[in-house]
Amino acid sequence: MxxxxxxxxxxxxxxxxxxxxxxxxxxxxxxxxxxxxxxxxxxxxxxxxxxxxxxxxxxxxxxxxxxxxxxxxxxxxxxxxxxCVGLLCLVAYFAMKYVGASENLHIARDRVQNATESLHKLQEQTQLKDQQDCTRFQNTTEHWLHLFCEKYECPSSICDPGWLQYSRSCFLLTDTRLSWEQSKELCSSQQGHLAIVNNDQVQNFLFEQAKEASYWIGMTDSVTEGIWMWVDGTKVMDGKTFWGPGQPDNAFSRTYRMRENCGLMRLRRWYDEACGAKFPAICEKNAIRLHLIFQRMMQSR
Known part of the structure; x- marks a missing residue:
């Protein structure tokens, strides 16, 4: 110290x-x-x-x-x-999200329920209409025809006698030798037209029916040279043609004194020929569908 x-x-x-x-x-x-x-x-x-x-x-x-x-x-x-404030904000945010999602879920559920009810009503109305149609249909001509077709398995479509059915079309190979224009008028008189061959299946079917004979088909370039058209106004597509070797050549026919502007099926190929030449033809028209007959009969009542 x-x-x-x-x-x-x-x-x-x-x-x-x-x-x-x-x-x-x-x-x-x-x-x-x-x-x-x-x-x-x-x-x-x-x-x-x-x-x-x-x-x-x-x-x-x-x-x-x-x-x-x-x-x-x-x-x-x-x-x-x-x-604590941040935690409260997060809780409030997720609570708002949950409430929004819950509301959207309720809205979607209500919409689904309304759609389901509408579907049930539509099904009930359709069933009632079918029952009414069935009641009117019983003991009528079409009813017996329907029962007949169910028993004997009628085809869904038919052709007139002499016509050949393929897919949804009927084809007629005529015997009369006529010019291309005359053959066109003949097919029109039969409620048809000259055959339109626009796919391989139809072409092969007609080849099998024609054998070695020659037949007019429904194409021509008489309107515009070199542009071949079917009789329904559609263009003959390059990728779906069956021209023979060197065809079409647009040669001049001394016999008929005209150029070759009409389509002819010969020996499983296509050829251009003078439209005045005489050949049989292949006509085509739509097949008659039985369900359309039933529908027309029901509408006429």
Whole structure:
């Protein structure tokens, strides 16, 4: 302690020691109360001041630690509040999404239910109409014809006598040798037209029926040379033709004194021929469909 600087611990002892050290020649020092007392007081005051300084430093350190703890606590509290606010926002967002999805689901379910009800009503109306039609249909001519066809397996379409059915068409190979124009008029009188051969299946079918004979078919380039057209106004496509070697050659016929502008089927090939030449023809018309007959009969009632 600082107080020990100005006050000897044992003044009398010190004088004896000093006398012994000097061999007793030095005079003994006596304690002077007037001179040493101020130093003692100053030392005590210094000690008290030092104690106060130490307490102040410790107090400042404690206040600093407390302030630091408060700052950390406040920061944690703010972070917690922010986290809670964010969590509440997320909960509110997902709640709104859920409510919207739930509403859309209810709307979709209502629409499906309405569509289902409409379908059921339509089915009921159709069933009722079928029952009414069936009631009107019973004991009528078409009813007995329908029963007959069910028992004997009538075809879905039929052709007139002498005509050959293929797919949805009927074909007639005529015996009369006529010009191309006359053959065209003959087919028209039979509610048909000269045959239109626009696919491999029909071509092969007619080849099998024609054998080695020659027949007029429904194509010509008499309107525009080199542009072959079917009698229904459609163009003869290049990818679906069966021309013979070197055909069409548009040769001049001295017999008929005209160019070869009409189509002829011969030996499984096509040839251009003078339209005035005399050949039989192949006529074509739509097959008669039984269900159309039933429909027309029902409409006429």
């Amino acid at each position: 600082k107080g020990s600087k100005g006050l000897p611990r044992n003044p009398g002892r010190r004088g004896v020691d000093d006398d012994r050290a000097t061999g007793g020649d030095v005079e003994s020092l006596d304690y002077d109360e007037d001179n040493d007392m101020p130093d003692l007081i100053m030392d005590i005051e210094d000690d008290v001041s030092d104690e106060r300084d130490y307490e102040e430093v410790e107090s400042q350190r404690a206040a600093l630690r407390e302030k630091r703890f408060q700052t950390i606590f406040v920061a944690l509290a703010i972070a917690g509040v922010i986290a």
